[in-house]
Amino acid sequence: MSPRFTLxxxxxxxxxxxxxxxxxxxxxxxxxxxxxxxxxxxxPEVTDLAVGHVPVADQAALFQAVNQGYFTDEGLNVTPQTAxxxxxxxxxxxxxxxxxxxxxYPSFLxxxxxxxxxxxxxxxxxxxxxxxxxxxxxxxxxxxxQDLAGKKLAVNTLNNTGDLTVKSVLKENNxxxxxVEFLEMPFPDMAAALERGNVDxxxxxxxxxxxxxxxxxxxxxxxxxGRTATIPLAGIAMTADFVDQNPNTAAAFARAMEKxxxxxxxxxxxxxxxxxxxxxxxxxxANKMQLPTWKAGYPAVQDIELWNEVMVDGGALTEPIDLExxxxxxxxQ
Numbered sequence: 001m002s003p004r005f006t007l008x009x010x011x012x013x014x015x016x017x018x019x020x021x022x023x024x025x026x027x028x029x030x031x032x033x034x035x036x037x038x039x040x041x042x043x044p045e046v047t048d049l050a051v052g053h054v055p056v057a058d059q060a061a062l063f064q065a066v067n068q069g070y071f072t073d074e075g076l077n078v079t080p081q082t083a084x085x086x087x088x089x090x091x092x093x094x095x096x097x098x099x100x101x102x103x104x105y106p107s108f109l110x111x112x113x114x115x116x117x118x119x120x121x122x123x124x125x126x127x128x129x130x131x132x133x134x135x136x137x138x139x140x141x142x143x144x145x146q147d148l149a150g151k152k153l154a155v156n157t158l159n160n161t162g163d164l165t166v167k168s169v170l171k172e173n174n175x176x177x178x179x180v181e182f183l184e185m186p187f188p189d190m191a192a193a194l195e196r197g198n199v200d201x202x203x204x205x206x207x208x209x210x211x212x213x214x215x216x217x218x219x220x221x222x223x224x225x226g227r228t229a230t231i232p233l234a235g236i237a238m239t240a241d242f243v244d245q246n247p248n249t250a251a252a253f254a255r256a257m258e259k260x261x262x263x264x265x266x267x268x269x270x271x272x273x274x275x276x277x278x279x280x281x282x283x284x285x286a287n288k289m290q291l292p293t294w295k296a297g298y299p300a301v302q303d304i305e306l307w308n309e310v311m312v313d314g315g316a317l318t319e320p321i322d323l324e325x326x327x328x329x330x331x332x333q
Contacts, residue, residue, distance in 0.1 A: 052089030124234035251330035
């Protein structure tokens, strides 16, 4: 891990970012939605990039781009750096400790509302019913979604993909989300917490879903169902300031990631090979994982619009975000 991005530094950055909540976007970046004309003959202005990511299966495209030399072909040297979640990594990016973040769309929309203007430069994956869910121990006595009322449920990050989509499914099943206590916990800690009874249920994605099942836990329901059945999960963002100042770098990065996403869209099993290389997932578990859905192409408003609805309904956003301002696509070469 680069010395630029330490846990101590991350904690300081998160604390600093928290002080800015409620302020208008403070980056001062101008609107660079859509294509940006290449400068300096199209050569990247910055070549060394640190990209924050979470060690989960849906972020395999980042490592596909590294391993296949797609970044190198674009004149970039990309170093992935692990974070607990996009909600923590985005403030580090805003502070300059990361150049880009592979995170969830809720993390990006919350940052756009509260912290700084961002540009989404790459697609991630869409959810699928089998890719994630809420898990309980057989000893918990919980057998239906209604049994979660009055219980503790672990998610990796609050006000994000896990709790927001779970709340949506709870409402669809006539369970008041306010009756469920959501607790923040790293994915790797969830199995032990369930076993000890520290929490009653846990939300997880792959590869942690398979690990929870291997430990004898039961999948109670999928949070990707109903209106969130195929909701897009994550992408890669940069600050608007960074994109404004380095449009060729952003374009080069976006092109490399598009190639990687296209690879995985054509052959999702690539993720089974890659996930053990950047997480503590065994090959055995990787081969059993349920995979999400990758998509070729570049970000578009229609890919993300549902999050405005889910996040306003869930109380995470005060009003819908203008997504047109957040989308970046490279100019045609």
